[in-house]
Amino acid sequence: MHSKTRQEPLRRLLLTGAAGALGRVLREGLKPCAQVLRLSDIAAMAPAGAAEEVVVCDLADKQAVDRLVAGCDAIVHMGGVSVERPFEEVLEANIRGSFHLYEGARRHGVRRVVFASSNHVVGFHDTCDRLDADCARRPDGYYGLSKSFGEDLSRFYFDRYGIETACLRIGSAYPQPQDQRMLSTWMSYADLTALVQRCLAVEQLGHTIVYGASANPSAWWDNGKAEHLGFVPRDSSAQFAATAALPGFAPGSPEARYQGGSFVTRGPFETP
Numbered sequence: 001m002h003s004k005t006r007q008e009p010l011r012r013l014l015l016t017g018a019a020g021a022l023g024r025v026l027r028e029g030l031k032p033c034a035q036v037l038r039l040s041d042i043a044a045m046a047p048a049g050a051a052e053e054v055v056v057c058d059l060a061d062k063q064a065v066d067r068l069v070a071g072c073d074a075i076v077h078m079g080g081v082s083v084e085r086p087f088e089e090v091l092e093a094n095i096r097g098s099f100h101l102y103e104g105a106r107r108h109g110v111r112r113v114v115f116a117s118s119n120h121v122v123g124f125h126d127t128c129d130r131l132d133a134d135c136a137r138r139p140d141g142y143y144g145l146s147k148s149f150g151e152d153l154s155r156f157y158f159d160r161y162g163i164e165t166a167c168l169r170i171g172s173a174y175p176q177p178q179d180q181r182m183l184s185t186w187m188s189y190a191d192l193t194a195l196v197q198r199c200l201a202v203e204q205l206g207h208t209i210v211y212g213a214s215a216n217p218s219a220w221w222d223n224g225k226a227e228h229l230g231f232v233p234r235d236s237s238a239q240f241a242a243t244a245a246l247p248g249f250a251p252g253s254p255e256a257r258y259q260g261g262s263f264v265t266r267g268p269f270e271t272p
């Protein structure tokens, strides 16, 4: 059963990570969702266009994030370290950064966040496993741990303060699948945009875990517990599987066995 759709567009929507791959896609795709889009990243972004504001901000800087969040009525949080990296880098951008963002949301009355979580919160599940929103989290590295923290953080801010969040466990959002694994994890940019739009539009979001994937034939994830979003993926990796000379992992390797793929063996970054 779908929750109702809100009719009013948001006044000001904050998009973090706006200089990144998905941020640049959403900068276009979220235009209809708000009267003003506030775009932010630590990196340089294209200058502000009509109905846009551009703010360079390090998520690790608490005061700067507080100013960034002021005046917004919702946040799409894409910013942060997006691959496996040494713990200290992940700590600053993802763990401290997400905390600063939610504190800003609490202080300034922001009611809704769409949080870019990741499939790497469940990366140590076997590729034979079929997962839904209630499966155990099995992060596959510091990056996955930071996203798992973000999911707990958002749950806490919902339980305590009623700030709604959708945690998007994004699979692989790329123009097209780049390896065999992505035939299961791929999410088209159009499906990602539609999912974020639904999370902003739905009247009651609550605290929702949803997997970010297109309607792939070899899917590992079940979004049955997020049906209230009314999100129906339109694309599928099937169109690429037929022509696939896509690279794969060695049979029997940990990368082939676990859903997290190459992330399960990345690091450690410090020598003994």
Ligand SMILES: NC(=O)c1ccc[n+]([C@@H]2O[C@H](COP(=O)([O-])OP(=O)(O)OC[C@H]3O[C@@H](n4cnc5c(N)ncnc54)[C@H](O)[C@@H]3O)[C@@H](O)[C@H]2O)c1
Pocket: 016, 017, 018, 019, 020, 021, 022, 023, 040, 041, 042, 043, 057, 058, 059, 060, 077, 078, 079, 080, 081, 082, 083, 092, 093, 097, 116, 117, 118, 119, 169, 170, 171, 172, 173, 174
């Ligand atoms: N692309 C995917 O398939 C995928 C899959 C799972 C999850 N995600 C998540 O979605 C989000 C966007 O992914 P992406 O592929 O666009 O990644 P990306 O690396 O291209 O973009 C992330 C952006 O965050 C910014 N950033 C990093 N540290 C920051 C800091 N301290 N302060 C402010 N900004 C900072 C970077 O400059 C970058 O522009 C990320 O949170 C990522 O973890 C993406």
